[in-house]
Amino acid sequence: MVNPGPLPLGVTPQNVLHTTVRRNEHLARLFHDLKLMEREGSGFDKIFEVLLSQGRPAPDLIETHDRVQVTVRRRILKPEVIDFIAKADQTYQLTQRERIALGLLAQHDAMTARELANVLELPSVEALQPWIKRLLEWDLIQSAGRTQATRYFVDPGLLRHLDFAGETTLKRIEPHRLAALILEDLKRYPESAIGDIRQRIGSEIHPKQVKRALDGLIEKGEVRFAGDKRWRRYWAVS
Secondary structure: OEEEOOOOOOOOOOOOOOOOOOOOHHHHHHHHHOOOOOOOOOHHHHHHHHHHHOOOOOOEEEEOOOEEEEEOOOOOOOOHHHHHHHHHHHHHOOOHHHHHHHHHHHHOOOEEHHHHHHHOOOOOHHHHHHHHHHHHHOOOOEEEOOHHHOEEEOOHHHHHHOOOOOOOOOOOOOHHHHHHHHHHHHHHOOOEOHHHHHHHHOOOOOHHHHHHHHHHHHHOOOEEEEOOOOOOEEEEOO
């Protein structure tokens, strides 16, 4: 994605997650009142959150003298991250910061405190606390070492088996996470019926939610189907 013109004065690729500058305060207020946009400048945070929750790499942001370019990669690095983040969120009601931090750590074998702080564009390792404190308390992530040499990681067994201490429910799963779960499921089990998909990803999810997610994936060209309404089968487009 390419946008003409540089970033607003004061915003750089190194602080875009934490710095908000409105080019035109009056237009921002108008579009906010019309419910066409937010005023907080949270779009890039949302890109980070969605991609990492779907097992994809974080976006790459490049600024030149006349444009800003954001690269979003389609390839899923770790399919198991999708189910892991969705169920962790439904169990513990994660904040956006926690989803981003957990998504990063789930994609890596381990990250030092300094590495994690750099990726999150934080000024120091001490600033990591709001991002990871509760994740450590819930044992969603583990730590080893001390100070800046501390390493954070997700237990591979927890990532595979999703054996959380809390009670998990997928009833309130967000649409984009549900779509990612369904797409990954169809890649593993092509030509599946809605009932089969729902049984595998979570029988507590309402059938209408699954159907809406499938319809959205079909509109995007990521899923195809065959058969009538009663015997319809779905598969992912490779």
